[in-house]
Amino acid sequence: MDSIEVMIRSDEKGYFDRECPNEECLYQFKIKLNDWKEKVSDEVHCPMCGFVADADKWWTQEQLDSMREIATSYAMNKIQAELDKSFKKLERSTRNKFIKIKYKPGKRISFVNNPIGQMEEWETEIVCPECDTGYSVIGTAYFCPCCGHNNVKSALVESLVSIEKMVDSLDDIEALLEEKVGKDTARDMTRKMLEDSLENVVSAFQKYAELLYSQITNKKVRVNDFQMVQKGSDLFKDACGKEYSAWLSQYEIDRMNLLFQKRHILEHNAGIVDDKYIQKSGDNNYSVGQHIVLNKSEVYELLNIINKLCDGLAQECD
Ligand SMILES: [Zn+2]
Ligand SMILES: [Zn+2]
Structure with missing residues (x-):
């Protein structure tokens, strides 16, 4: 299996967008990218509903869309390369036969790995009194995404x-x-x-x-x-x-x-x-x-x- 490295970029204030995977909630919030990398362990708490899930479940719809785009363009690129290879083979293997197959490689779809973008910065910034994690929300939030402390x-x-x-x-x-x-x-x-x-x-x-x-x-x-x-x-x-x-x-x-x-x-x-x-x-x-x-x-x-x-x-x- 291929793995593609995706670059994640924080916004101007250093935050990273996240979204609650609980279907009932889908609350979006921001967390300091450094805190996400260094403090958040396996489990993440939704600041709004308190739902707890593994750290790899918190992609926003926008991030998933960007990743899908990246993956699609990567796959297209790979398919085209494979296609080019097999047609060349076919071309060679048919060279001395009555039927000749010629294949001209088409224009390549170039593979661009854009950094995943962020939404514009939000107003309410909170620092958890228990674990010092910085996060940002619109409106009221109850739980620290990192330690779950109920503020x-x-x-x-x-x-x-x-x-x-x-x-x-x-x-x-x-x-x-x-x-x-x-x-x-x-x-x-x-x-x-x-x-x-x-x-x-x-x-x-x-x-x-x-x-x-x-x-x-x-x-x-x-x-x-x-x-x-x-x-x-x-x-x-x-x-x-x-x-x-x-x-x-x-x-x-x-x-x-x-x-x-x-x-x-x-x-x-x-x-x-x-x-x-x-x-x-x-x-x-x-x-x-x-x-x-x-x-x-x-x-x-x-x-x-x-x-x-x-x-x-x-x-x-x-
Ligand atoms: Zn939630
Ligand atoms: Zn905390």
Whole structure:
């Protein structure tokens, strides 16, 4: 079997493109070419889905296409050389017979081994705190491709930043939508987006708390444990000796609880206030049957509280 040497080139910042072989994912990321050569051993972790596979499985579609091209042109070239040889033989062996075969070698397909190119450089650059491998992604990533370390804090920070940017641009989005769908629908749609952003803050926090907690204790929690403020606070008190009040004022804890309850009602009761909501949130601005109103300022407020709390948790408990 022939082997062709393929040259691999990094981009301007020294990165090498990779793609998750998990069919469900196919997430593309970049890793420092030197780290790939020196640090990555047999197994590679997908930064997005955490799938683990052998190091030779991570070619991007573009790289595979280039390699296919290289291999095809190599094969064509070889076939032509073989063809030339056998026709020459045929020519010689038929020289003294009645029938003469003449073969003129055709124009050769030249064999070019192009270096495999890279996509343009990406924005988010991450260095793994565990193994120092440098990698680059678009959007949020969770796992180090080299050692699989789950960087829960940076994933949380990135999620919160993108939620905040979403809320920042709601007025612009509404203006754009107004042109397309009219004032009423535009207002309804952006209100829904604001409500979704509250849901997203809560689930980003829940995911973070769950992973951090299981990294510390090796224990799993029930699905909704960190959606309940008091429960979550108690779990961290057991795990690392400090409860939420170590980093948040009582007022902030109350607000966090109220906004978590608002999210619960929006998510599970179509926004209609019930007895449980009033009881658990301590919110006396509503009576049963009313519809929850959510303001932008409340989403910003919760973002601040969660940022503060998670900074504290990361410092004390990570
Ligand atoms: Zn993946
Ligand atoms: Zn690592």
